[in-house]
Amino acid sequence: MIGALDMLLLAALAAIPLSALFATTRSGRWLLVAAYAVQFGLLIMLQPATAAHSALSFQLLGNAVGWQMDALGWYFAVITIGSAGFAAAYAAGEWSEVNGRLGLSLRWLYAGLQINVLAMLLLLASGDFVSLFIGWELTSWAGLILMLLAGGDAIRASLRYIVYAIAGGMTVFAGLVITQAAVGSLQFDALHAAAPSLGTGRLWAIALLFILGFSVKMASMPFHLWQAPAYAYSPAPGSSFLGSISARMGLFGIALVAIKLIGLAQLDRLSLVTDLVDLRGLLTWVAVFTAILPTFVAMRQNDARLLLGWHGVGQGGYMLLGVIIADRLGSAGGLLHVFNHATYQAILLMAVFAVIHRTGTADLNRLGGLVTRMPLTFLAMLIGIIGLAGLPPMNGFVSKWMIYRALIVDGHPLLFVATVISTLGTVLSVYKLLHNTFLGQLRLEHEQIHEAPWSMTVPMLLLCVVVFVTGAAPGLVLQYVAAAQQAIGLEPVRYILGGIESPTGSLDMLWITAILFAGFGIGAVLFYLIGGRSRRVHQLDNYAGGHFLTADVRYQYSDNFYAGLMHRIRPWYRGSFEWTESALVSALGAASTLARGFFEQANPAQWVLVGTTVIMTWVMWYALG
Amino acid sequence: MHWAELLAELTLMPLVAFIVGLFMVLMMRKIGARLQRRIGPPLLQPLYDIVKLFGKHTQTSHGLLHEFGIVMAVGGYVAAETLLPVPGMNGIAEKGGMITLLYLTMIPSLGLALGVGQCANPNGSIGISRALTAMLAYDIPFVIVIAGVAMHFGTTNLVDVVAQQQAGGIETWGATQMPLLALAGLFALQGMLGKQPFEIYVAPAEIATGPMVEMGGKFLGGLFVMQCFQLYTASVLYVTLFLGGGENWVSFLAKSFAVLVLPISVAFLFPRYRTEDVLTMLWKWPVILGLLGLVFVGS
Numbered sequence: 001m002i003g004a005l006d007m008l009l010l011a012a013l014a015a016i017p018l019s020a021l022f023a024t025t026r027s028g029r030w031l032l033v034a035a036y037a038v039q040f041g042l043l044i045m046l047q048p049a050t051a052a053h054s055a056l057s058f059q060l061l062g063n064a065v066g067w068q069m070d071a072l073g074w075y076f077a078v079i080t081i082g083s084a085g086f087a088a089a090y091a092a093g094e095w096s097e098v099n100g101r102l103g104l105s106l107r108w109l110y111a112g113l114q115i116n117v118l119a120m121l122l123l124l125a126s127g128d129f130v131s132l133f134i135g136w137e138l139t140s141w142a143g144l145i146l147m148l149l150a151g152g153d154a155i156r157a158s159l160r161y162i163v164y165a166i167a168g169g170m171t172v173f174a175g176l177v178i179t180q181a182a183v184g185s186l187q188f189d190a191l192h193a194a195a196p197s198l199g200t201g202r203l204w205a206i207a208l209l210f211i212l213g214f215s216v217k218m219a220s221m222p223f224h225l226w227q228a229p230a231y232a233y234s235p236a237p238g239s240s241f242l243g244s245i246s247a248r249m250g251l252f253g254i255a256l257v258a259i260k261l262i263g264l265a266q267l268d269r270l271s272l273v274t275d276l277v278d279l280r281g282l283l284t285w286v287a288v289f290t291a292i293l294p295t296f297v298a299m300r301q302n303d304a305r306l307l308l309g310w311h312g313v314g315q316g317g318y319m320l321l322g323v324i325i326a327d328r329l330g331s332a333g334g335l336l337h338v339f340n341h342a343t344y345q346a347i348l349l350m351a352v353f354a355v356i357h358r359t360g361t362a363d364l365n366r367l368g369g370l371v372t373r374m375p376l377t378f379l380a381m382l383i384g385i386i387g388l389a390g391l392p393p394m395n396g397f398v399s400k401w402m403i404y405r406a407l408i409v410d411g412h413p414l415l416f417v418a419t420v421i422s423t424l425g426t427v428l429s430v431y432k433l434l435h436n437t438f439l440g441q442l443r444l445e446h447e448q449i450h451e452a453p454w455s456m457t458v459p460m461l462l463l464c465v466v467v468f469v470t471g472a473a474p475g476l477v478l479q480y481v482a483a484a485q486q487a488i489g490l491e492p493v494r495y496i497l498g499g500i501e502s503p504t505g506s507l508d509m510l511w512i513t514a515i516l517f518a519g520f521g522i523g524a525v526l527f528y529l530i531g532g533r534s535r536r537v538h539q540l541d542n543y544a545g546g547h548f549l550t551a552d553v554r555y556q557y558s559d560n561f562y563a564g565l566m567h568r569i570r571p572w573y574r575g576s577f578e579w580t581e582s583a584l585v586s587a588l589g590a591a592s593t594l595a596r597g598f599f600e601q602a603n604p605a606q607w608v609l610v611g612t613t614v615i616m617t618w619v620m621w622y623a624l625g
Numbered sequence: 626m627h628w629a630e631l632l633a634e635l636t637l638m639p640l641v642a643f644i645v646g647l648f649m650v651l652m653m654r655k656i657g658a659r660l661q662r663r664i665g666p667p668l669l670q671p672l673y674d675i676v677k678l679f680g681k682h683t684q685t686s687h688g689l690l691h692e693f694g695i696v697m698a699v700g701g702y703v704a705a706e707t708l709l710p711v712p713g714m715n716g717i718a719e720k721g722g723m724i725t726l727l728y729l730t731m732i733p734s735l736g737l738a739l740g741v742g743q744c745a746n747p748n749g750s751i752g753i754s755r756a757l758t759a760m761l762a763y764d765i766p767f768v769i770v771i772a773g774v775a776m777h778f779g780t781t782n783l784v785d786v787v788a789q790q791q792a793g794g795i796e797t798w799g800a801t802q803m804p805l806l807a808l809a810g811l812f813a814l815q816g817m818l819g820k821q822p823f824e825i826y827v828a829p830a831e832i833a834t835g836p837m838v839e840m841g842g843k844f845l846g847g848l849f850v851m852q853c854f855q856l857y858t859a860s861v862l863y864v865t866l867f868l869g870g871g872e873n874w875v876s877f878l879a880k881s882f883a884v885l886v887l888p889i890s891v892a893f894l895f896p897r898y899r900t901e902d903v904l905t906m907l908w909k910w911p912v913i914l915g916l917l918g919l920v921f922v923g924s
Contacts, residue, residue, distance in 0.1 A: 392729055392732070413776055417768050427731065505724075508717075512725060515635070515704045527695055527699070527843060532683075534684035535683075536686050536687070561754050
């Protein structure tokens with residue numbers, strides 16, 4: 001009997017060959033966008049009040065392997081298909097024609113996008129640890145297709161990614177093996193039922209292995225180095241899709257295994273040395289540092305794509321933080337931030353790639369003044385950065401507000417302060433992005449630039465509408481977040497259409513948005529109706545302290561934008577980040593030298609055999625013992 | 626609440642803020658004058674200045690965003706004032722709270738930054754980069770203060786914060802209960818107002834007046850209005866968090882003006898720090914005070 005979930009998976013599967021077939025023509029690509037719309041429709045019809053099961057199942061070593069989708073997976077799936085659909089639409093018109101001529105394989109691009117969607121759907125619909133692992137590996141390898149397409153820098157970034165991904169996959173696999181050994185089954189329910197009676201040693205092993213494995217995908221610190229370049233150098237639709245949702249699969253894994261299956265009560269048994277430090281406490285700080293440090297790394301980037309890539313890593317920290325605090329408000333904030341981030345990050349990457357499409361560069365020192373040439377793209381980026389910086393009235397503010405509130409109410413003022421520091425860093429960084437791209441002096445070579453084609457601007461602007469509407473009326477998304485919370489055994493958030501109502505401080509974004517626009521209206525009336533008429537002047541007609549600006553003199557201030565700040569915090573970068581990075585690199589170097597030594601001096605095959613035997617013995621010992 | 630009553634509040638709150646803000650600007654200039662042994666401007670001088678700036682013949686615009694930046698700078702504050710409870714009027718304070726207010730007051734700064742950005746003047750961009758750096762400097766101690774106050778009162782609702790302080794009298798005021806945080810807040814206030822020693826981003830001798838470099842006529846007039854709102858918002862927020870808010874208009878205004886006397890006096894007596902020293906200064910003393918204050922709140 002074929003159910004709704006099977007229909008969805010079949011549609012996603014069937015769309016892969018279609019993508020390869022139709023991606024080379026413009027009408028074909030719009031057909032593929034329609035295919036995403038169909039998948040989205042099938043997903044909406046699925047709406048799982050109770051988990052929807054798939055008819056596909058088989059037996060593996062006495063374990064029933066199957067797929068089902070609950071409200072958590074459904075929520076992530078909506079974002080996944082939505083991101084892919086917008087990315088496909090963005091590239092459907094002129095973008096693909098130009099890049100296809102430049103040698104990009106459109107067949108691989110569109111097929112790769114669809115393969116990613118299928119892999120993620122399989123992961124999100126996993127019904128047991130075997131299907132979870134299958135989905136996990138498929139997702140990891142599918143991501144590689146999109147990353148490799150651009151060639152050049154992308155190849156190096158992809159190779160780095162795949163090393164991390166394999167390590168993460170192996171860690172998840174080890175977690176799976178130990179679960180089988182400890183619980184005797186690979187069913188989700190079995191772990192959930194057995195968790196309270198497991199010894200802390202085994203529970204530690206299971207929780208830590210899964211969380212570590214999933215954290216690699218999320219690029220939580222200290223596994224954060226791979227993500228920004230890997231996502232940034234992918235072609236536009238790939239980058240926008242990967243940046244929006246790919247890393248969040250790790251968060252899905254943590255929410256599923258740590259929160260739903262192991263459960264908060266059991267997680268709290270896991271303390272280090274004394275009861276003062278426990279696994280959750282440790283993870284909250286990992287999350288906070290993931291929110292802060294990559295943000296300040298982003299601020300230093302001169303490539304707009306990398307800047308956004310690093311922010312993607314940082315924003316993941318907020319989501320992890322919310323989910324790990326796991327109270328009603330915090331976990332809702334963390335999960336809501338997944339949706340919000342996907343929407344504004346897609347806009348931002350699309351806007352940056354639109355600029356690249358027109359100017360050929362994302363180098364923040366080679367752009368400037370484009371607001372007069374690409375006003376719609378500017379508007380999209382403006383709305384995107386307000387979202388990313390988490391300022392009202394865009395949706396990023398709401399999810400961050402929920403996390404802040406949860407931290408204060410739960411008595412974590414230091415975590416609250418730390419998250420706000422990350423937000424402030426984001427404000428500085430995104431202003432630099434906007435300023436260096438669209439504001440300041442327009443370069444001579446960009447005089448003739450004009451707006452990106454409608455096929456690129458319309459998806460961006462539609463997403464802007466989503467960012468704005470879900471910012472003003474977050475209740476629209478919170479109903480699905482509440483269902484996802486229930487699916488992983490948390491108390492659902494109490495929401496209203498405009499946000500949160502609580503005796504200790506509410507948020508009603510409908511009012512905030514209305515009042516803000518009323519304020520702008522009053523400001524506009526004051527400015528435009530009172531006083532003399534203003535006269536537009538040429539951009540070079542400005543005051544330069546006795547000097548005169550001419551078109552051939554570059555008088556633009558964008559390089560090292562926050563010189564004063566960097567002067568103060570640069571030693572910290574050297575002191576901590578660069579040291580950590582070099583320590584990791586030298587540790588890897590030492591390991592590889594050691595390995596090469598073995599390889600050159602001894603019979604290589606023998607060592608491979610020894611290594612494999614050791615690993616297999618360890619696995620069997622756990623699996624059978 | 627009846628909708629007409631609410632509408633009246635939403636109109637009156639920004640209007641009152643603007644008028645009080647004008648007098649705060651006047652007080653600032655008067656204090657400066659007295660410290661420099663001058664008489665200082667007459668009562669309505671701030672208003673005359675705004676009228677003069679709006680009425681100027683030469684109004685130079687660098688484009689739509691330059692204009693919209695000013696609209697955002699004024700409009701953002703007009704909106705923010707409705708979240709700040711005053712005696713007898715709460716506006717929509719209960720629908721936002723202190724975190725929302727903190728972020729809403731960043732909107733005018735963003736507007737200013739956008740407007741300056743479009744002017745394509747490097748001096749303006751340098752000023753904005755310094756202003757945003759200063760924001761990073763003073764907002765870190767300020768959020769520590771916010772966190773402490775929210776923890777202490779157990780709410781982020783400003784109406785409740787005021788009510789709790791007024792119910793218990795002076796001994797339950799934020800400043801009495803959390804003197805360290807109140808002191809840290811005063812430091813942050815100095816930075817927030819952008820007054821000496823933290824006014825490097827407008828340093829005229831160095832970067833040709835920074836963000837204001839391309840602002841003349843009603844562009845500068847708009848920023849003048851913004852300054853009125855800014856003085857009002859900062860002092861009233863401080864009064865709300867630490868000095869029991871306003872029991873009535875007399876005590877409310879007395880407290881609000883009194884809060885500004887110290888930062889303004891300091892401003893006229895100090896030279897300025899360099900950008901990196903602003904960071905050092907604000908990340909060191911007020912942060913240490915604030916963290917100590919948090920320890921006391923937590924225990």
